[in-house]
Amino acid sequence: MEIIITKGKNRSTLSCKRKDGSITSQNLGPDFPNHDIAHYIVEKKFKLENGFYGKIKSGKTIVELSDKEIIKTFGAETWLSEIMARNLQAIGAGAVNIKEYIELIIWEAKNMNGIKVPEMLLSDIKNMKQDFDKLCKDWNSMSENEQLRLNF
Numbered sequence: 001m002e003i004i005i006t007k008g009k010n011r012s013t014l015s016c017k018r019k020d021g022s023i024t025s026q027n028l029g030p031d032f033p034n035h036d037i038a039h040y041i042v043e044k045k046f047k048l049e050n051g052f053y054g055k056i057k058s059g060k061t062i063v064e065l066s067d068k069e070i071i072k073t074f075g076a077e078t079w080l081s082e083i084m085a086r087n088l089q090a091i092g093a094g095a096v097n098i099k100e101y102i103e104l105i106i107w108e109a110k111n112m113n114g115i116k117v118p119e120m121l122l123s124d125i126k127n128m129k130q131d132f133d134k135l136c137k138d139w140n141s142m143s144e145n146e147q148l149r150l151n152f
Contacts, residue, residue, distance in 0.1 A: 003150040026062035038085040051081030076114035
């Protein structure tokens with residue numbers, strides 16, 4: 001699946017083109033798409049097929065993945081993806097130390113039923129932060145109507 005984030009003047013758009021050619025697209029609003037970038041990085045690194053992009057790949061739309069009632073029906077791996085993406089964002093923002101990431105994921109997962117945390121090495125987290133920082137830097141240097149293209 002191809003993930004395309006298009007930079008607009010005051011808004012950005014997330015589009016996902018599946019292998020079958022179908023597309024789902026949604027306006028992200030004025031916010032920087034760091035959460036969507038974080039999801040891409042953690043889901044790809046840990047092969048989370050039931051995370052945000054995995055759900056899109058399997059046919060869900062971005063709009064459906066924004067609906068709280070639909071989100072409630074998703075399983076543990078979807079929630080793990082959310083926890084991991086949110087905490088990667090926190091590292092990128094400087095709110096969390098890289099060394100604390102693994103502890104935070106384990107702590108949050110303990111409070112939710114059925115979440116199995118994959119084995120994570122400190123080197124994994126450092127590499128994810130490097131990738132996150134690079135993609136965020138690329139995004140910041142882009143001009144209006146340019147696209148960030150990622151393969152999932």
